Amino acid sequence: MAGSRVFDGIKVVDFGWIGVGPISAKYMADHGATVIRVESASRPDGLRMAAPNKDATPGINRSQFFASFNSSKLSLGLNMAHPQARALAKRLCVEWADVVVEGFTPKAMQAWGLHYEALSKENPGLIMLSTCQLGQTGPYNMYAGYGNMAAALGGYYDFSGWPDRPPVMIYGAYTDLITPHINATLLATALIHRERTGQGMWIDNSQFESGLFTAAPALLDYTVNGRVAQRRGNRDEAGAPHGVYPCAGDERWIAIEVFTDEAWRSLCRAMGDPAWSRDPKFATFLGRKKHEDELDLLVGEWTRPREAYDLMGRLQAAGVPAGVVQKASDLHEDPQVQHRGFFVWAEHTECGPMPYDGLEFILSKTPGEVRAAPCLGEHNEYVLKEILHVSDQELGDLVVEGVIEVGEG
Amino acid sequence: MAEGQERPFPLSPFRVLDLTDEQGSVCGKALGDLGADVIKIEPPGGDPARRLGPFYHDEPDPEKSLHWFAWNTSKRGITLNLETADGRALFQRLVHTADIVVESFPPEHLARLNLGYEDLTRIKPDIILTSITPFGQTGPYANYKGSDLVLQAMGGYAYLCGDEDRPPVRVGVPQVAAHAGLEAAAASLFALFHRLRTGEGQHVDLSMQLVAIWQLMNATPFPKLQGEDMKRQGQYARLGYIRRRSLYECKDGWVVGLFYGGRGISLVSTQALVRWMDEEGMASQELKEKDWASWDMAQMAQDPNAQEEIDRMEAAVMAFFRTKTKAEIFERAFRDRMLLAPANTIKDVVEHPQLQARGWWVPLDHPELGQTLSYPGPMGVFNNAAHRPRFRAPRIGEHNEEVYLKEMGLSQEELVTLQQVGAI
Numbered sequence: 001m002a003g004s005r006v007f008d009g010i011k012v013v014d015f016g017w018i019g020v021g022p023i024s025a026k027y028m029a030d031h032g033a034t035v036i037r038v039e040s041a042s043r044p045d046g047l048r049m050a051a052p053n054k055d056a057t058p059g060i061n062r063s064q065f066f067a068s069f070n071s072s073k074l075s076l077g078l079n080m081a082h083p084q085a086r087a088l089a090k091r092l093c094v095e096w097a098d099v100v101v102e103g104f105t106p107k108a109m110q111a112w113g114l115h116y117e118a119l120s121k122e123n124p125g126l127i128m129l130s131t132c133q134l135g136q137t138g139p140y141n142m143y144a145g146y147g148n149m150a151a152a153l154g155g156y157y158d159f160s161g162w163p164d165r166p167p168v169m170i171y172g173a174y175t176d177l178i179t180p181h182i183n184a185t186l187l188a189t190a191l192i193h194r195e196r197t198g199q200g201m202w203i204d205n206s207q208f209e210s211g212l213f214t215a216a217p218a219l220l221d222y223t224v225n226g227r228v229a230q231r232r233g234n235r236d237e238a239g240a241p242h243g244v245y246p247c248a249g250d251e252r253w254i255a256i257e258v259f260t261d262e263a264w265r266s267l268c269r270a271m272g273d274p275a276w277s278r279d280p281k282f283a284t285f286l287g288r289k290k291h292e293d294e295l296d297l298l299v300g301e302w303t304r305p306r307e308a309y310d311l312m313g314r315l316q317a318a319g320v321p322a323g324v325v326q327k328a329s330d331l332h333e334d335p336q337v338q339h340r341g342f343f344v345w346a347e348h349t350e351c352g353p354m355p356y357d358g359l360e361f362i363l364s365k366t367p368g369e370v371r372a373a374p375c376l377g378e379h380n381e382y383v384l385k386e387i388l389h390v391s392d393q394e395l396g397d398l399v400v401e402g403v404i405e406v407g408e409g
Numbered sequence: 410m411a412e413g414q415e416r417p418f419p420l421s422p423f424r425v426l427d428l429t430d431e432q433g434s435v436c437g438k439a440l441g442d443l444g445a446d447v448i449k450i451e452p453p454g455g456d457p458a459r460r461l462g463p464f465y466h467d468e469p470d471p472e473k474s475l476h477w478f479a480w481n482t483s484k485r486g487i488t489l490n491l492e493t494a495d496g497r498a499l500f501q502r503l504v505h506t507a508d509i510v511v512e513s514f515p516p517e518h519l520a521r522l523n524l525g526y527e528d529l530t531r532i533k534p535d536i537i538l539t540s541i542t543p544f545g546q547t548g549p550y551a552n553y554k555g556s557d558l559v560l561q562a563m564g565g566y567a568y569l570c571g572d573e574d575r576p577p578v579r580v581g582v583p584q585v586a587a588h589a590g591l592e593a594a595a596a597s598l599f600a601l602f603h604r605l606r607t608g609e610g611q612h613v614d615l616s617m618q619l620v621a622i623w624q625l626m627n628a629t630p631f632p633k634l635q636g637e638d639m640k641r642q643g644q645y646a647r648l649g650y651i652r653r654r655s656l657y658e659c660k661d662g663w664v665v666g667l668f669y670g671g672r673g674i675s676l677v678s679t680q681a682l683v684r685w686m687d688e689e690g691m692a693s694q695e696l697k698e699k700d701w702a703s704w705d706m707a708q709m710a711q712d713p714n715a716q717e718e719i720d721r722m723e724a725a726v727m728a729f730f731r732t733k734t735k736a737e738i739f740e741r742a743f744r745d746r747m748l749l750a751p752a753n754t755i756k757d758v759v760e761h762p763q764l765q766a767r768g769w770w771v772p773l774d775h776p777e778l779g780q781t782l783s784y785p786g787p788m789g790v791f792n793n794a795a796h797r798p799r800f801r802a803p804r805i806g807e808h809n810e811e812v813y814l815k816e817m818g819l820s821q822e823e824l825v826t827l828q829q830v831g832a833i
Binding site: 004006007027031043046050051052053054055056058064065068116134135136137138139140141142143144145146148149150151152153154155156157158159160161162165166167168169170171172173174176177178181182183184185186188189190191192193195196199201202203204205206208209210212213214215216217218219220221222223224225227228229230231232233234236237238239242243244245246251253254255256257316319320321322323324325326327328329330331332334335336337339340342343354355357358359360361362363364365366 | 420467475479544545549553555563567570571572576584592599602607610616622627633638646655656663664665674707749755757759787
């Protein structure tokens with residue numbers, strides 16, 4: 001079915017904030033849903049002014065941090081302090097929406113009369129996703145913070161880094177980048193359920209719990225064996241050598257993983273069978289593990305004068321898993337990333353062509369498409385007149401009263 | 410919830426055939442925890458992933474891998490050898506009954522066995538095939554090998570982590586296969602939703618490298634828009650001329666804290682911290698009198714002399730935190746809305762009262778161990794449907810009889826023969 005997308009005709013109202021909510025809604029937008037991001041110019045999303053910005057200059061419509069999480073969406077600028085704004089938001093949710101996404105602390109939507117109980121009374125088929133740091137229930141449900149907090153709470157800083165050093169941050173609001181995979185799965189599940197049964201659903205998602213999902217084996221190691229995951233640099237129990245080694249140039253590194261005897265022999269051959277590699281102490285895995293410090297130094301001495309990409313090519317051709325430690329600018333030049341068409345330059349109304357992170361998977365019949373993010377309030381007229389059937393007169397009044405807002409650059 | 414009052418699992422009408430190894434096993438687990446009938450298909454003798462630790466009581470047995478337990482909940486297990494004609498014939502019969510097939514073989518592997526997407530559509534036209542590979546089905550790196558470390562490296566995330574004076578470091582617990590499995594579950598369900606609406610199946614091609622890139626948050630556009638690359642900064646965050654500490658030592662460990670000024674939650678947080686310090690006589694005049702609302706990071710970032718003030722403030726905060734435990738800090742942060750969280754150890758995580766209160770831990774029976782083990786729980790809570798790990802990961806060939814004899818109608822003799830010739 002050429003030109004169709006998975007969520008064609010599905011209507012979403014996105015009350016997300018910063019990370020998880022918006023990215024979760026973005027999945028649907030990129031795959032054909034009409035997603036209206038509700039936002040405010042007087043109290044804009046924290047990312048609206050966050051770097052990186054067009055020409056390194058902040059502005060309400062210039063942040064690519066915001067845009068990246070809000071591709072393919074429409075924007076409705078509403079000042080929710082006004083009762084009329086809340087009434088319009090409610091109409092959107094009960095008269096128009098199939099899905100509502102929100103990322104506030106519990107009770108915020110309730111304070112606006114937009115909680116699931118209220119909305120589903122008038123829109124029983126509604127699917128609503130409520131995602132927040134620690135979940136809708138429990139003694140700490142009102143805890144607020146960024147994904148950095150949830151990542152810290154989840155153990156990510158404690159078990160990352162070097163054994164002889166204190167914990168380090170891993171980049172970014174880490175759990176904000178795990179949770180959307182989960183929310184996309186849960187939203188699709190709810191839509192499938194509704195397709196089959198006609199029933200709507202309320203989804204309570206905790207970003208802390210979602211962040212723990214990917215650490216499951218480590219959690220079991222504690223609950224079953226009482227073992228607390230420790231920092232171990234780039235090592236792995238099943239690999240030797242297994243690490244990051246320096247290459248020629250400034251901040252050039254290569255990751256090498258050797259899990260099998262075969263890969264070890266291939267690595268040795270690629271290194272030209274140096275004398276040290278023929279030492280019997282390195283012939284067995286146990287031997288390589290016992291002398292791992294020395295092994296890492298010796299491999300590093302071999303990699304040090306060599307060009308990282310050339311090395312990767314040679315090692316991969318020899319069947320040794322190896323990969324350059326790429327930085328963001330490398331990703332833009334990466335031929336495989338380019339082959340996948342991952343980075344998408346989409347035309348933004350104010351900024352022109354801007355670089356978006358694209359799609360991680362390709363659907364053969366109904367591929368998604370990343371389109372530019374909206375300016376703040378860009379679609380006010382469309383939403384109010386075409387969807388909510390507000391008259392020109394009313395629209396004018398709403399503007400004058402500051403109920404609806406536009407972000408001024 | 411009382412037993413016997415089970416709400417339906419939303420994916421219970423659907424069947425998934427799971428051909429993955431450890432690079433893709435998380436996909437089937439997610440779908441199984443949502444109720445799908447996931448049949449894990451392992452080579453005779455068991456999936457090599459069973460060799461991955463940690464192990465139950467450190468007993469290295471293919472039936473005691475905690476990695477296996479974690480990533481294969483809610484799946485039934487059969488053995489099958491796709492390299493044999495008999496094995497392929499059985500698989501084709503199973504495809505007839507399936508909605509989704511998920512695999513993580515190298516590109517073209519299934520096609521060479523005449524079990525590629527086109528082949529599968531001849532058996533079941535609306536089948537959904539989800540393929541998980543390190544770099545994707547096609548392209549210059551399609552045949553490259555890599556698991557967690559190589560993908561964190563090639564995905565750009567390792568570059569961003571660790572101390573500045575050490576090599577880039579990966580997240581301490583392997584991540585990429587788990588992120589990719591979740592993304593594959595989402596993608597499979599997108600395809601399934603489309604099929605329910607149109608009758609059309611399709612092939613899902615997922616690249617683990619691209620999944621890894623999505624961990625980078627906002628780092629990817631920096632080179633194109635601001636001409637610079639983000640870089641690892643250990644316990645700090647750099648902005649222009651200034652360096653801000655993110656991790657502070659406390660009495661029994663470390664906490665992450667973001668102390669900015671400005672407006673909204675940042676302002677509330679910083680003011681609350683100073684108040685707390687003042688209660689204990691540890692807030693200097695400077696801290697108490699500061700106009701935090703106008704303490705602008707973006708402005709300070711342009712000032713080569715701003716670091717001195719920042720260092721003074723951070724030293725005072727660190728001295729204060731050194732008198733407090735992680736638990737005390739968390740409680741106060743929660744109460745006063747401070748942007749502060751302890752860098753929990755795995756032990757702290759497991760004992761966290763919020764998880765207990767939400768009933769997040771799920772007990773699963775292991776009759777073969779004579780024990781019930783406590784598992785990480787669901788991805789979310791539905792108001793009108795069930796979701797959680799339903800039963801423990803399968804033992805090798807545990808459901809061979811159930812599937813081959815009961816469901817597919819093979820005879821016991823056929824089962825024995827197939828076992829002997831290595832087809833199952």
